[in-house]
Amino acid sequence: MNTYWAALILGLAGSLHCLGMCGPLALALPAGREATHLQRALGRLAYNLGRACTYALMGIFAGLLGHVLQLGGVQRWVSILLGILLIATLLFSSHHMPEWVLNTFYRPVQKGLGKLLKRRGATGLFQIGLLNGLLPCGLVYAALAGASLQEGPLRGAAYMFIFGLGTLPMMFALSMGGLSLRTPRFKPVLQYLVPALTLTAGVLLILRGLSLGIPYISPDLSVGCCSH
Secondary structure (H helix, E strand, C coil), X not given: CHHHHHHHHHHHHHHHHHHHHCHHHHHCCCCCCCCCHHHHHHHHHHHHHHHHHHHHHHHHHHHHHHHHHHHCCCHHHHHHHHHHHHHHHCCCCHHHCCHHHHHHHHHHHHHHHHHHCCCCHHHHHXXXXXXXXXXXXXXXXXXXXXXXXXXXXXXXXXXXXXXXXXXXXXXXXXXXXCHHHHCXXXXXXXXHHHHHHHHHHHHHHHHHHHCCCXXXXXXXXXXXXXXX
């Protein structure tokens, strides 16, 4: 349960980052003029649940990979490597992504979103959310690193779904028309919050891999391995 609380807190705190990165898309979500307030709210809820479902699917693969590595006795080193990679991402901006990354991941998703934005109704909004979850995002990668440390694919999926639910309140409020949430006073917060969260996640992953015997932070993983 402590792990799931951590996923929820990561989503809640990191949703300020979502505000800056996915805010324009959330504000552009389609809604017919005839839509009632309830229909609009249900549509926005479907959009955010779509994102959470994509995160859960990604969590299945992350949890499965982590479980396989744990059985192979190399999860400690993978944890250290993931921590180093997360910290390394702080040195790069999304504006300096390699061209092959943009062509392979970002632009196809962006093209699909452009088509879906022409649709109406909760189903279309849910599909937009599904695709939105595939957009490159450092915060999602940090959450996936945490999901890879869970005990199997189901727990990895639960971790990522709860992370997605953590981002829901902020994104739901914004998609309902909360333009005031994008005021300049939030810019300094957005500028420093995500790097701080990413750095914290990276350091915790490295500490976990070092197996220093510190409860919850760096437990002695060798005990678990020997018990098998």
